[in-house]
Amino acid sequence: MARLFVTSINLNKNELQNARIQNLSSAPSTPVSGQIYYDTSTNILYFYNGTSWIPASGSAEVIQDEINNTLQAGEGIDLTYNDGAGTLTIDAEVATHANLGVASFNDTDFTVTAGAVTLNAERVEDIVGGMVSTNTETLISVSYDDTNGKLNFAATDQFAASTTSNLAEGTNLYYTAERVQDEISTAIVAGTGLDSTYNDGAGTLTLDIDSTVTTNSGTQTLTNKTLGASTTLGANLDAGTYKITNLGAPTNSTDAATKAYVDAVSEGLHVHAAARAYSASNIDLSTALEAGDSIDGVTLVAGDRVLVNGQSTQSQNGIYVVQASGAAVRAADFDTATEIASGDFIFVSSGTAYGNTGWVQTLKPATIGTDPISFTQFSGAGTYTAGAGLTLNGTVFSADVTPTSGNPSLINTGGAIEVKTDTTRGLSVDANGLGVNAGTGLAFSSGALTFASGYGVRKYSTDLGDAAATSYTVTHSLGTKDVTVHIYENGSPYSQIEADVEHTTNNTVTVKFATAPSSNQYRVVIVG
16 A cells, blocks of 8 residues: 655755656546656657646657647547547538437438438438337228338238228228237136126126035035135044144133133132233223333234233223234233132243232132232242352352462452452552552552653643644653554545644644644544
8 A cells, every 4th residue: 555645845955766646547637736657558758738648759640649639520420530640530420310210321321412311212211210110009000101101000910990901091990809809808806705707709708606625624615605704614623733722711610721720720729811912010001001102012913902900090901912002901811800709829930020920819809999909929930050250049149259270369258249459469449449559650640540741651642733723732741752643544545644743742743744634534633
């Protein structure tokens, strides 16, 4: 990468030896007056005069190029420059247009009379013939007779005349009956459960109900039956080792029962279907349980069950079902007093704090919405075990500060863990906490530990540039002129640049640029 200079280089009248001008295959962009480059494609040295690139030599080739660059083709004129022969050919331009249908013209297409150039009649006819084409929307066909220069228009065979087969001037045209029938047949498509049959000869389209359906026992004939709210099986239902899921709670003696219901009955307990989330704090039941809301880290969807147990008005507690929008509703198994008894319990399946927990209802309300409802946790997420760095004694956890090797850096004083300090090595503890004692060469300044004057390597850095000045005074406060100053671009690729730097005082340097840099364009780093 070339070193970037942002100030002029003064050789102090010394020679620039063995130098090479920048080699480019084309002129550089955004040049300034006096800029030079060597064109490797023409082997010519160019300089920029503030308006255009000028060759630094006056050879015939250069003069020819200058003439070519100076002459501009006007309206109706073409210029062709032969760089090898050094010739410039000027021709009258023959305009063409894509809509004329003409790829190119030649001399035979034109007649020159009294200085006027006109197209020949044959060529005009060809142009008109090429411009007119068949219109697919009106179904008109077009043919061009090049011999007599005429265009022939005719209706396609999908039209019929009103009174005659010959299409005389002023005759009305109609779609044929077959054409209309074909359009209707194409437009009507048989949907699910329908078959369509089109008889092109008779011009008829027949729609029939698909008379067969597929069942587990094969293809059956469809008869007039109505599917109601319930369906009576005509034979035993074989689930094939699969489960019947999403059963409701049984109410009649012949209803299918869920496993939770059977387990509760067998144990003499009343288990409610699990809730997906648990609300431990007071919420607005009219808006806080809508689809998309979050409870204990769970994003709710419509139909989710939520155990609400943190309402400031305890009669609002209970089991609710999330709605797509609006207020949640009480669950059907927990919305009447007859369904609720002390000892009812429910599990919560998800949540950051309350996932996999179990809750038992401890109050028996007489009226839902009036009497308080409260749940008490009776199970957690599982058996607790002590992880790395912890010990478990019964139900009490304590921190283990004994390292696997070496000396301990922490002390367990019985209820508090403290950092061991070695006051002989510069550390101390007071009311403010652990601190470092400043030794030789160190000092505290504004609450920070720093090197004292004359000790250590210190650094100061800041951004430079405001688009208004070319000279900037940088106050580094390092207390010496013996500093090193580096400047680099404050954006990709962060190249280091060269500028004028003056070591002005023990605490400042002055950085100068040839042109004012933009806002915070550069960053200066001072080490001393």
